Amino acid sequence: MSVPTTEPGLRERKKAATRLSLYEAAFRLALEHGPDRITVEAIADEAGVSRRTFSNYFANKEEALFYGDRLRMRQMADMVRARPPDEPAWAALSAAAAEFYGERGDLDPEWTARTRLIRRHPSLAAAQMQSFAAMEREIAAEVSGRLGRSDPRGVRARLISATFLVTLRVSLTVWLEHPADTTFWDLAGESLAEAGRGFA
Amino acid sequence: MSVPTTEPGLRERKKAATRLSLYEAAFRLALEHGPDRITVEAIADEAGVSRRTFSNYFANKEEALFYGDRLRMRQMADMVRARPPDEPAWAALSAAAAEFYGERGDLDPEWTARTRLIRRHPSLAAAQMQSFAAMEREIAAEVSGRLGRSDPRGVRARLISATFLVTLRVSLTVWLEHPADTTFWDLAGESLAEAGRGFA
C-alpha cells in the first residue's frame, strides 16, 4: 500500500497478460492452420500454459478466438457511456460508433485481413453471434438509462441496442466482402442512419 | 413411377419421421431433466435409434432442441415468399409475420411454456442465436429479390432481414418475460412498425 494507486496489482496484471497471450496464440494458430484444425492443447502450448489453465480463462477455442472482438466492443461501450447523458439514445450510439470507427480513418488492414480469414469460416458463425449477443445486454443497460421511465419493460432499449449492433454486424460483413468499394465507416454510417430512422 | 405424384417417397418420409422424433425426444427429456442434464445417448434411446444415427441427423443436442424453431421459421419464410412480388420488402415481412403470429390469436400456451423453459437456460443462448442466423440468410435472399438492382452489394437486403429478425427476437424475449401484459403480436407488431420506419 505504498501509493494510493488505482493500479490493478501484480496478480491482475498477470492474469490479463495470460488471457491476452492465449488469445494471441489462438489467433496465430488459427491463421496458420485454419480455425478448425487447432486443439486447445496446441493453443495452451503456444501460450506457455497448461491445457487445464486454458480452461480457467476461456470455455472453448471460439471464446478465445473472439476475445479480441470482445475487447474492441468493450471499448466502444465505454465510448457510449462517455457521451453526454442527455443525448438521445440512438444519437449517442451513432456518435460513439463514429468516434470509434470513423475518426481513425480506415480500419487496421492487418486486423482486417485476419478477421476476414477467421470470419470466413462458417464453423465460427455461432461464436460471432454470441460475441454480439454478449454486447447487446451491456449496451441495452446503458440505453435503458437514457430512456428513463418511458420504457417500462425495456423493450425499446433492447430493440435499439439490438438494432444498433445488428447494423454494425451486417455492415462489417458486407464490407469484409467488398473492402475496396468504400470505407467501412461510409457503409456503416449510412446503414446506421437508415436503420435508426425509426428511433429518432 | 405409378402415378405422377409429388409425394416424397417412403425413404424421405421415414427420414422426416426420425428427425422429428429425435427432436421430440430431445425436447421431452430437456423439459423433464433440464437441458444440460441430458446426453445424446439418452435422446437417441428415447427416440429408438442408435447414438450414431443421432449424429447423422443433428450435429449436437442443441441443434436437435431447436429444430422446432427452425421449422416454424421456415413456415414464416414460406409466407414471405407467398406475398405479392411487388409488395415492398419491409411490408411483405411485416405482413407475413402478422399472418403467422397475429391471426392465430395467442401463441400456443403449451409451446410457450416449453419455449420459455428452454430459452431460460443460458447454455442455449448460442444455439438460439444460430437459429436466427440461419434464418437471416434465407430471408435476405427473398428480400434481395424484391429490391432488385437498387441494392448492388446486398447491404440493404441483409440489413432489412437482420433488423426484421432481431425485432422478432427481442419482442419474443421480452414477451416471454412478461407474458401477461399483452398479446405477443401487440408487442411485436408495434416493435416492427417502429424498427421498420427506416425502411419504408
Added chain:
DNA sequence: ACCCAAACTTGCCTGCTGCGCAAGTTTTCT
C-alpha cells in the same frame, strides 16, 4: 418379380473437450 445400386443404420473406435478435485505455488493482506 427380380436384382443391383444407392441410401441409411449401426457398432466400433479414436482424438478432443470441459470440468471436478487436490496438491503445489504465488500473491496479497495484516
Added chain:
DNA sequence: AGAAAACTTGCGCAGCAGGCAAGTTTGGGT
C-alpha cells in the same frame, strides 16, 4: 513474517463428433 486467498497444474472421467466398414432397407430398371 506468516496465514489466507487466488491461481496453476496434472490426473482422471464422462461425454462427444465423426471416420470406417459391415449389415439392412428402399427405389428404379428390366
